[in-house]
Amino acid sequence: MSSADGRQPKIRLDDIHKTFRWTSKGKQHVVPALEGVTFDIRPHEFLSVIGPSGCGKTTLLRIIASLANADIGKVLIDGREVTKPGPERAMVFQAFGLFPWKTVIDNVKFPLTTRKVPDAEATRRAREQLRRVGLDRFETSHPHQLSGGMQQRVGLARALATEPDILLMDEPFGAIDAQTREYMQEELMKIWHETDKTVVFITHDLDEAVLLSDRILVLSRGPGTVRRVVDVDLPRPRWEYDVRAHPNFAPVRHEIWQLLRRDLQAQTEEETTGGD
């Protein structure tokens, strides 16, 4: 059960297959999304997942969170198979996923309240995380009164308030402006640095993947399979220097871009020739 370095993986993906099937207007649709994904994520690793649109990244993250089930294969956390969502895993969604009718603090408290954490404790934890993401002054605001970047920070605070071991993040900074994004990347690096959380982070942004990660899992175009695992050898903490100017930055970025470019090219050719 232990990985190559002798330690038990934090997350083990064991031969994950997933196909979506549905019928509409009498027509059967079959979309294979993941095919035989086997991969170990180490304790306290920062792992990014990158791959062409539609290759199954969100599906994979939802399976790790047990928000969806694999058809074949399993997910093990600390060596134990998981089939239901648990407090050790928290997800940060791309579309924020906030309740518009709840205040900021009630949004952050929501997963704690549903887990029957006493109100005073839930409030304390929510305030602590809102302070961390710089939104303590907005606790009584509603989501529509906040910018996109602020809403995403509420989403992050909500995930952190549950004190998970594992943060599952689906393009969390995809919809926010460039400067807020840099600020959030730095905040996330600091949170990761100060805690022993394991992070699985989906992104389309190569620079972001290299900046944040220990390793980058590159998936093939759909159905997703493991294409390559790329190590990022850059000193930490990475907010203390210009990471993009480090000699190891460009070669890693280039390696990943070459892989993605080939897939994008093949996809475009398929689309223009009408597929198979």
Ligand SMILES: Nc1ncnc2c1ncn2[C@@H]1O[C@H](COP(=O)(O)OP(=O)(O)OP(=O)(O)O)[C@@H](O)[C@H]1O
């Ligand atoms: N609930 C669903 N029902 C049917 N098909 C689905 C469902 N969810 C995903 N799919 C299909 O499975 C494939 C993988 O989708 P997924 O959302 O995991 O891709 P992705 O890599 O996250 O894409 P993107 O980068 O655009 O977010 C796609 O072809 C998608 O259309």
Ligand SMILES: [Mg+2]
């Ligand atoms: Mg997705």
